[in-house]
Amino acid sequence: MPNDAPLTVIGSFVSPYVRKVLAALELKNIAYRVDPITPFFGNDEFQRLSPLRRIPVLIDGDTVVNDSSIICAYLDETRGGHALYPGDAAARARARWIEEYADSRLGELTVWGLFYQRFVRRMVWDEPADEERVRDTIENGLPHALDHLETILPSEGWIFGEIGVADIAVATFFQNAAYAGYSIDPERWPVSAAFVSRVLGHPVIQKLGAWEAIQLSATISGRRQALIGAGAPLSETTWAERTPRRGVMTL
Ligand SMILES: N[C@@H](CCC(=O)N[C@@H](CS)C(=O)NCC(=O)O)C(=O)O
Structure with a gap:
């Protein structure tokens, strides 16, 4: 229940x-x-x-x-x-695949390739970014992903009628890319750039x-x-401790 x-x-x-x-x-x-x-x-x-x-x-x-x-x-x-997901089984399968593509590939690129390098390594571990990995992400990984996204994202509105998890799953990674100093080139990938700013501009994300x-x-x-x-809705309990530990997975 x-x-x-x-x-x-x-x-x-x-x-x-x-x-x-x-x-x-x-x-x-x-x-x-x-x-x-x-x-x-x-x-x-x-x-x-x-x-x-x-x-x-x-x-x-x-x-x-x-x-x-x-x-x-x-x-x-x-x-x-x-x-959050379309009602039709075929559309729902497609939404889940877009979500999976975003969580795995866009996550690998924008979290581990950019945000972790430029933010987390310094803030948590006091170590420098792997700039070679950042360069490879920006020059090779992200262009390959954006070439794909350009073919599947809508030029107006959302992927399946109403805004849902598939839309948010794609766009959320580009917010972290932006925190690491990367933004989508709107001349090279106009559909993806407009889609991401539409989703990130939604009142819920704002x-x-x-x-x-x-x-x-x-x-x-x-x-x-x-x-x-600032009035954020925080839990009373915290599951944090003072000293960081390395993660279990490498990606
Ligand atoms: N597939 C997971 C991925 C979650 C994930 O990788 N979260 C990151 C934070 S952005 C994390 O906890 N990283 C720590 C680690 O992997 O050690 C999900 O969709 O929730």
């Missing part, structure tokens, strides 16, 4: 996967609270909830759900309101962007206080 209490999401506001889940919760008008942790700072209890030490994690009463795609599907299956800006202007240790001060 769905629980009426606010759901808890463990994960930083600037994670593209967390952004996808929070946008889904916003679209469905479901109350939630966030523990905005960077996954490397997760404590032992976080590791019990998230064996891959990854964010987001959703807690719904006694139910713990891992992985942004599984969380979004769970929300559609347990809650009414705005549909609302989350305000919390992201506050988080980005705070230190890791001052993050909770800064977000609480």
Whole structure:
């Protein structure tokens, strides 16, 4: 039975996967609270909830759900309101594939190839970016992906009628690319550039962007206080500890 209490999401506001889940919760008008942790700072209890030490994690009463795609599907299956996936089975399969392509390939490129290099390595590990990897991502990986996206994204509106997870899954990664200083060249990929700014301009993403800006202007240790001060919906519990640990997976 769905629980009426606010759901808890463990994960930083600037994670593209967390952004996808929070946008889904916003679209469905479901109350939630966030523990905005960077996954490397997760404590032992976080590791019990998230064996891959990854964010987001959703807690719904006694139910713990891992992985942004599984969380979004769970929300559609347990809650009414705005549909996150199309109703038709063939369209739903296509939406899930677009989401998977985004989570795996765009994640590899924009999170690990750009954002992790230029942001996380410095902030969490006090080490420099692998600039060779950044260059290869910008010169080879992203152009290849954008050539593909240019053929599947709509020049107006959303991929399947209403805005849904497929749209958000694609666009969310380009917000992190932007944080790392990359933006899509609108002359080379006009459809993708316009689509991404349409999705990122949606009121739901704009609302989350305000919390992201506050988080980005705070230190890791001052993050909770800064977000609480700004009225962000934070959980009372945190699953963070002070010392970071390396992740379980390399990608
Ligand atoms: N497939 C997962 C990927 C989640 C993911 O990779 N999250 C990143 C944060 S943006 C993370 O937790 N990284 C830590 C690590 O991999 O060690 C999902 O969709 O939730």
